[in-house]
Amino acid sequence: EPEVTQTPSHQVTQMGQEVILRCVPISNHLYFYWYRQILGQKVEFLVSFYNNEISEKSEIFDDQFSVERPDGSNFTLKIRSTKLEDSAMYFCASSNDPAAGGYTFGSGTRLTVV
């Protein structure tokens, strides 16, 4: 069964450092998403991406965040200057028809900012 692949599975970084979280969506999917989940809290929308551009972003997705699709397969989330409150599980998701079939989530990257 096709999978969404995320790397790394766990990243520890110092406050103020830049991190890049990587995702390989399912190959025929066109809709890509980043969500995050702070421990014990809900899965929160960060950004959606369609046709090689951002289609929507949340209030959380400020200037510290950026997304790219550097090639035909990868989808990355960059956090420029990490803060302690960025510590969370970050999930990438993809879909070919989200209204009909929802999303397939990757296994997540646990980001710990120290």
Place this chain on the structure above:
Amino acid sequence: QKEVEQNSGPLSVPEGAIASLNCTYSDRVSQSFFWYRQYSGKSPELIMSIYSNGDKEDGRFTAQLNKASQYVSLLIRDSQPSDSATYLCAGGRSGGSNYKLTFGKGTLLTVNP
């Protein structure tokens, strides 16, 4: 603010019982709803989707949607210990390229052997 609300539980049922999970939503324009299962430390996994009023059954799972009451539920029949997880309700609306799901906080279900 378009919210999806769930009773966070925890909900505890004995093995073999029916588990009933509930969800309400505030966005009347939401058209499709999804139930995801999330084991501790893992990513959400899609269980069911429902778009029309009424019931939809898939194996031991039945999703129910009542758009007039803005209410979605998930019934799990013959609950098994392996069903112990957090169940996330999510709602979405058609919007072309900017379709997204909004998740509730989840209900923690424990099935006791």
